[in-house]
Amino acid sequence: MRFEDYKDTALAHVRDAVSEKMVDEKIVFLLDKINALSDYYTTSSCYGRIVVAESTADNKKREYRFLGKWHRTVSFSDVKCAIEGYRKNVLFVRGDPVILHVGCRDMDSASRLLKVCQSAGLKRSGMYQIEPRIIVEIIGVDAIFAPIGRDGNVMVDDEYIGFLVDIANEKFGNNEKKIMDFSDSVSSL
Secondary structure, three states, X not given: OOHHHHHHHHHHHHHHHHHOOOOOHHHHHHXXXXXXXXXXXXXXXXXXXEEEEEOOOOOOHHHOEEEEEEOOOOOHHHHHHHHOOOOOOEEEEEEEOOEEEEEEOOHHHHHHHHHHHHHOOOOOOEEEEOOOOEEEEEEOOOOEEEEEEEOOEEOOXXXXXXXXXXXXXXXXXXXXXXXXXXXXXXXXX
């Protein structure tokens, strides 16, 4: 397939996902900006989020039971209410940074994109796939992963939960700043 064919297919999927509210609303502006460029298109995205989740017995990420998931900063009560649903396995509080997968026309356009990522502080970005198409994975660095319970027992006190909420919110704010810095630089591509 040609680059344009991949892009047309990806843009149709993005339009459908946006219309079905399957895309974080806060990141749509950035997807639109990238997708308007002739050498790039987005394939998947997450603005960043704060999560309270319970693992499965075999700890497969796709099978986590989300007790709370927010694409914004959270309050102590948000997290405490989510924790009330905890029953078994491992309980954790997690803050995930922005993640984007971007198709690139060629190695030169991928290289330009990676330079913009680096300058915006999205330092974990890199080539994700080269064949049959070039995909750059853009990942922020502002993350937190804290196990706080096991086998149905919360193993930390409210003071520590409040501490995690503060850190997760700080990292979410850092993530948002890097998204804006990246967005400001995307036009130079």
